[in-house]
Amino acid sequence: MAAIETTGLTKRYGEETALEALELTVEAGEVFGFLGPNGAGKTTTIDLLLDFIRPTEGTATVLGYDTHEETDAVRDRVGILPDGFDLWERSSGTRHLEFALDSKGGTESPDALLERVGLDLADAERPVGDYSKGMKQRLAMAMALVGDPELLVLDEPSSGLDPHGIRTFQEIIREEAADGTTVFFSSHILGQVAAVCDRVGILDGGELVTVDTIAGLRERSGVGSSLVVDVAGEPSVDHTELVDIDGVSEVTAEKNGRLRVTYADPAAKAHAIHRLVESGTPIVDFDIEEATLEDLFSAFTGVEAESVREEKAVDDSTVPQRTAADGGLAGESASAGSVSVDEEVGR
């Protein structure tokens, strides 16, 4: 059974199409990265999967349950770290976790969860209004992990985290995946997606542009990797001899006797080295420069990777507020939400 399956999933806001006929299958046990520039439709997709908003057309199932007809069954089994979640500023981190454990019937120890996300136990006693963005993000991750979810949905999980926090989150994702949990996460930070994902989907302008493994994206993007060879003196082989090798797309001589052989087919690099050695070219050193995920992203979306890191400016006014206080699964009723943790616990 697929962990996530969407059929023709579409969301329009008046004339604006946020998501166009999404056909996506995420297999159980996969770590799936959802990439896209600002406004691509990533959060819209996640909101639809969790029934925070309703589709204009199409359907989706999560863990085999219809997202709209069987919302409770979905939310019971999914841990979510939403984008732009709200916390109750006057309540402590521990109180938030206890609330999440109560709502989901989780049996984990709050201290163990806090330790896992790297949140100091003393800090957990302070009101979250005093927390930095990264500390809030760690708390929200701890809440997402409550109840040993079958699927983790993480919207921009590394937002506000320092490098150590990013490594901690990557470790958690790997541990969860090793435990059989499916992980679906959106990100702008392309390197982080490459570090943990089995497959990547690239969304652009509400449309799914491609889905593949990183290796598959490399192959299909046409963005070549390069063999960079340092030569003492002049190469004893003509450029055209190297360009003629199957899979080599370009050969350029750079300064300081450096030769750059760009190839789409990895087998071509061995042939190029062989040809250079055969010709008696004095090779001092060589290196491989792989096409980066940023290159691939630009190839598929036409958007430079830097620009996708800009802060988002989206009018969320008609989107129900998500809260992380029950694992981000408060949904429309709680989010309309007037019930705070303080009220809930009678303080």
Ligand SMILES: Nc1ncnc2c1ncn2[C@@H]1O[C@H](COP(=O)(O)OP(=O)(O)OP(=O)(O)O)[C@@H](O)[C@H]1O
């Ligand atoms: N409530 C809304 N009303 C009108 N348009 C909306 C609303 N929510 C989202 N949109 C539009 O839908 C499109 C997709 O937005 P979405 O938030 O899903 O993008 P995203 O990929 O998550 O972007 P980001 O990376 O910036 O968070 C955008 O063009 C956005 O302006």
